[in-house]
Amino acid sequence: xxxxxxxxxxxxxxxxxxxxxxxxxxxxxxxxxxxxxxxxxxxxxxxxxxxxxxxxxxxxxxxxxxxxxxxxxxxxxxxxxxxxxxxxxxxxxxxxxxxxxxxxxxxxxxxxxxxxxxxxxxxxxxxxxxxxxxxxxxxxxxxxxxxxxxxxxxxxxxxxx
Amino acid sequence: xxxxxxxxxxxxxxxxxxxxxxxxxxxxxxxxxxxxxxxxxxxxxxxxxxxxxxxxxxxxxxxxxxxxxxxxxxxxxxxxxxxxxxxxxxxxxxxxxxxxxxxxxxxxxxxxxxxxxxxxxxxxxxxxxxxxxxxxxxxxxxxxxxxxxxxxxxxxxxxxx
Numbered sequence: 001x002x003x004x005x006x007x008x009x010x011x012x013x014x015x016x017x018x019x020x021x022x023x024x025x026x027x028x029x030x031x032x033x034x035x036x037x038x039x040x041x042x043x044x045x046x047x048x049x050x051x052x053x054x055x056x057x058x059x060x061x062x063x064x065x066x067x068x069x070x071x072x073x074x075x076x077x078x079x080x081x082x083x084x085x086x087x088x089x090x091x092x093x094x095x096x097x098x099x100x101x102x103x104x105x106x107x108x109x110x111x112x113x114x115x116x117x118x119x120x121x122x123x124x125x126x127x128x129x130x131x132x133x134x135x136x137x138x139x140x141x142x143x144x145x146x147x148x149x150x151x152x153x154x155x156x157x158x159x160x161x
Numbered sequence: 162x163x164x165x166x167x168x169x170x171x172x173x174x175x176x177x178x179x180x181x182x183x184x185x186x187x188x189x190x191x192x193x194x195x196x197x198x199x200x201x202x203x204x205x206x207x208x209x210x211x212x213x214x215x216x217x218x219x220x221x222x223x224x225x226x227x228x229x230x231x232x233x234x235x236x237x238x239x240x241x242x243x244x245x246x247x248x249x250x251x252x253x254x255x256x257x258x259x260x261x262x263x264x265x266x267x268x269x270x271x272x273x274x275x276x277x278x279x280x281x282x283x284x285x286x287x288x289x290x291x292x293x294x295x296x297x298x299x300x301x302x303x304x305x306x307x308x309x310x311x312x313x314x315x316x317x318x319x320x321x322x
Contacts, residue, residue, distance in 0.1 A: 002243070003189050003190070003191055003243055004191070004243060004245055004307055007191075007207040007208060007209070007245070008318060008320075009208075010207055010208025010209075011206055011207060011208070011316075011317065011318045012317075013208065014205055014206055014207075014208065014316055015315055015316035015317040017316075018315060018316025018317075020314060021200075021251070021313050021314045022199075022200050022313070024198075024200075024251055024253060025199075026199040027199070028164050029164070030164055030165070030168075031197075036192075036215040036216055036217045036231055036235065037185075037215070038183075038186075038187040038188070038211070038212050038213055038214050038215055038216070039182075039183050039185075039211050039212050040211075040216075041204045041209075041211050043202045043204060043205070044175055044204070044211075045172055045175055046168040046171055046172060046175075047168060047170075047171025047172070047174065047175065048168070048171075048202075050199070050200050050201075050202050050205075051199050051200050052199055053199050054197040054198070054199055055197055055199075055201075055218050056197045056218055056219055056220075057216050057217055057218040057219075058217055058218075058219070058227055058228070058230070058231045059217075059230060059231040059234040059235070064227045064230075065226075065227065065276050066219055066225045066226065066227030066228070066276075067219070067227070068276075069219070069220060069225075069274075069276050069277075069278060069279070070197055070219045070220040072266070072274070072278075073220040073253065073254075073262075073278065074197065074220070076262075076265070076266070077253055077256065077257065077262075078253055082163070082164055082165060084165055084168070090182070090185055092185060092234065092238055092239055093234075095238065096238065101234075101237075101238075104237070105233070105237070105300060108302075109299050109300065109302065110299070111299045111300070113230075113233070113300060115226050115227075115229075115230050116230075117230060117233075117234065118230070138270050138271070138272045139266060139270065139272070139274060141269075141270065146165055152182050152183070153181060153182045154176055154179060155172075155175055155176035155178075155179025156172065156173075156176040156179075157169060157172045159169075
């Protein structure tokens with residue numbers, strides 16, 4: 001049995017207790033942008049219930065062009081009005097540089113990435129950088145955003161000012 | 162009290178029962194790419210535990226350049242080897258066209274998006290499209306990928322072949 005098959009088995013248990021469809025627009029008008037890290041269960045960390053908030057996740061929780069795309073769809077079509085950013089301690093994005101990552105790929109597969117890997121060196125500063133990108137985007141019209149660092153050792157969120 | 166403050170209160174409860182740091186690389190060597198939809202609690206749908214899998218999410222669960230970036234970091238730096246895609250019924254991405262979305266934004270804020278909104282018209286076909294993009298990317302070197310549609314009415318995953 002593959003890993004995916006095992007998780008499909010878990011889905012049968014989930015569906016057996018499922019209580020039916022909720023509305024499409026997020027009930028709490030919130031969009032969360034968080035790192036893809038395996039240790040971050042965003043629903044549990046924030047006590048979210050199904051239907052509360054959009055969850056956007058990528059490597060680092062970066063405000064990339066694609067995160068902007070998702071936030072614009074979230075705000076314009078589905079009515080979210082607040083953004084909550086979650087980065088975290090012990091992040092993989094702190095362990096390499098963009099240049100070395102791109103060069104390694106170039107050596108292995110022949111083609112150099114035409115995109116920025118978005119590594120960073122300072123967690124709090126990267127959260128501030130993300131908020132600055134939100135403020136600067138002409139497409140994100142609702143600018144209410146707060147940024148946090150999740151501590152993978154304690155489970156706590158610390159706000160970045 | 163704002164919505165964010167309320168969720169920060171929930172985080173105190175979460176942290177009080179937190180059991181300490183896990184390893185950085187995903188234990189099950191899995192990366193999930195899913196839609197940002199508020200009704201999709203990926204940990205619960207798949208019975209994932211903290212530390213099992215990377216979770217990448219955006220509007221539609223699309224394989225965009227940023228999803229490729231995240232998958233490449235997931236595979237090269239953190240050892241994941243399987244990709245699981247989750248789209249879902251009643252998706253917001255079925256409710257508009259890219260052209261009308263970009264024109265609406267152009268009329269409201271003056272600047273036309275230079276990115277594709279990635280709307281689609283056929284759920285199963287969009288899952289297949291995503292898998293094709295994975296297969297075609299020179300940067301994603303581990304191609305093992307399966308795609309599913311989550312039914313927001315029943316809680317069940319249906320595999321797209």
